[in-house]
Structure formats: C-alpha cells, structure tokens
Amino acid sequence: MSAAPSGPSNRNCFSELRQAGKFSDVIITCGSHELPVHKAIVCSQSDVLEDLY
Structure with a gap:
C-alpha cells in the first residue's frame, strides 16, 4: 500500500x-x-561553519 505525498516537499519548504x-x-x-x-x-x-557558530 502506498500513499501520495500530502504537502510540499522539504526542498520546496526550505x-x-x-x-x-x-x-x-x-x-x-x-x-x-x-x-x-x-x-x-x-x-x-559543514564542520567548518559549525566550529564558527
């Protein structure tokens, strides 16, 4: 059994x-x-950016 996506994709949201x-x-x-x-x-x-913040 499968279901269709119910909303926008994460990519679209981001x-x-x-x-x-x-x-x-x-x-x-x-x-x-x-x-x-x-x-x-x-x-x-990014480990580099993580270290900065």
Whole structure:
C-alpha cells in the first residue's frame, strides 16, 4: 500500500524559507553577493561553519 505525498516537499519548504529571508540568522558573503541562510541548515552540513557558530 502506498500513499501520495500530502504537502510540499522539504526542498520546496526550505527554498521558500531561504527566499523569504524572514528566519535567516546568518549571511554568507562572497564578493558582492550576500546569501541569507539558516544557521541550523548550513552548520549541520559543514564542520567548518559549525566550529564558527
């Protein structure tokens, strides 16, 4: 037995949160570009960033 997904995927949810910037708590800067991100997300994927925060 299988069930169809009942809501948006996690990827879509995270993308919408990032684009809104409402809950972003870190800004990563590269040259003149600024990328608002969620500390919990980026630190869970990077030992270097985890050590910084």
